[in-house]
Amino acid sequence: MEIVLAVLKKLNLVPVPLLDGQMQVVKARALMEANRAGVFHAIGDGPEGLTASELASKLEFSEEGMEILLKALVSINYLKVKNGRYTNGRWVKHWILDPKHSLHHMLILQMYTYKRLEGLGDNLRSGRPEMDFHQVDVANPTAAAALQGTYTYGMREAARLIIPDLLKRVDVPAGATRMLDIGGAHGEYCRQFMRKFPGLKATVLDLAGPVATAQKIMDREGNADGLELRVGNCLQDDLGTGWDVILLSNMVHLFDPAQNLGLFQRCKAALKPGGTLLCVDQFVGISGQRDRIFAVVSLNFFNVGGKSYEATQMRQLLSEAGFARVDVKPLGLRTPASLIQAYA
Template sequence: MPVNPNFLERLLLLRLDKGPAPILDLFGASTFEAVVLALDIGLFDELASAGAPLSATELADRLDADANAIEVLLTFLDAQGYVTKNGGRYRNTRMTTKWLLTASETNMAPWLTFWDELVFPFWEDNFETVVREGHPPQTIYEWFDEEPTRWETAQKGFRAAASVVGGEVADAVDIPDGATRLLDVGGGHGLYAIELCRRHPNLSAVVFDYPEALDVAREEITAAGLEDRVEVAGGDYWEDDLGAEHDVVLVFNVIHAHDDAENRRLFERVGDSLRPGGQLVVLDQLAGTARMPVGKTGHGFVGLTYLVTLDATIHPYEAVRKWLREAGFDDVRRTAIRRAGPGQTVVQATKR
């Protein structure tokens, strides 16, 4: 995790400006690189599988790595809270065990891999162009299309992020009594549709996305044993048939990629696929909700990411509500998703 200065360090670096506070950003960047490498070589999983703390030499033997280099890496990871050392032997911390082990249900490692292999390289190639010209030469999704394996890496990352909030999101979604048909537009990994079908035995779902984005969804559906109730459909939600008489349509993490007119049009298209009284459910990062430093940083980070990778932005709730009403929806309401951090919000509306 990022270095957490103690009171004296905060005073000297951040309040009195007695030292170069930007050094903390350098530490943070190097921590990300160290953690990603540790994930790539299986360091955390190896510590977990050993059954007892390991010395650096023992761990190096298991990883076929240099003992001295592993010792230096472990020392840095210890300082950053990913491992802990006792009597010359190392084990994972609770944070690492919960968030970064392959066996964990909340494994965020594929999300970090997504940023390391895809987003940050895209940033490096396009960031200055965006700042100088206002737009990237292409979106990151168009870049994914140039090498379809990028889509698999991306969807595994999206799936990892969704695993953290999937239960809370499912709690927030109102499934009407008697509902049997759900459409997940731009559903990718399919995790949200799967979770809702688990909770509602009479519900079946279609996960609709670009064909290249659906491989992870197929794996998740099979792993959940829901092949008879959840299916995938490849297509373009701007052009292809979305079906009809759905009871619920999910539009999750989609609207940030589009402007006002496009989102209004998207809601109209989705509305055409819903029965009267059906529910449209939107999930996205919404602007104007951050109040504390981490939240403000998160909002700024997301906004910058969307600009560089998608030529897009985060929208305020008032705009989303306006588009929904103009597209033929009433009873618009919202629920904050706290576990995802400030801004992540479920917005629901009923087709007139």
């Protein structure tokens, strides 16, 4: 069906704006609501499945509402149905149920994104962000803490997509012993780097909210790798000195060019001679396919004050910050992110 629809769209024989508007909106909401409600986890990975009535009772839905939702999920290939019993499709089993690959929290995070983008029009007119994702809502600290926790857990899931390819492409100085991860409070990058490069010890610098979530992860899972957590603002607070590696993953798209230049200068001063800065993000100008994705994704980044940066602009900013050599390294097909590595 998807192939037929793609051909019809190519021939301009179907109302494409309606498909891209109404259908995509409802499809996204169906997926996010099912994930938030626990539909996929309730069904599990067994072959027997559950009926709409059983799921409705288990999750406190109306039976009619559950049946309509389940049929929608079947139509978009997230569920299968046989004799009235619903089972999870392979996408769900791999990308939601499997703890190694789960995007459960990322999908919940998209619900916040969905609501935030209601203000995109005002944001585009004014040029000012709709919200500062890292600013605590003092009027509703409980809601702010929940959002921050979801963000940190979601970024941990995103990191797991990126790390395998990143570790294949990264160039870590020989004998490196100290790594600073700015903004990666979940600690996933640091743990994997320390395991890949023996002798390397890592510190995370992040805001208080993410660090509090990271501490909960440590309390639950332990800290066998010896990861250090530090609260701080990378644009203002002391980064220290003598680092062999500094990592900025999914950070630069949050800041404007002047902020990024200042951050790069601070990183340059904090690195040892011969140290390296790793910038992992969704950069434009790497490949045509990536550019098509990020032309849309950049709207989301702009809504919180940043954008997808051109690789050429990144080279220029890093050069202005004092880095003599800058390499651009696309990562694998599983993630459209790329690595820009600068050498002190």
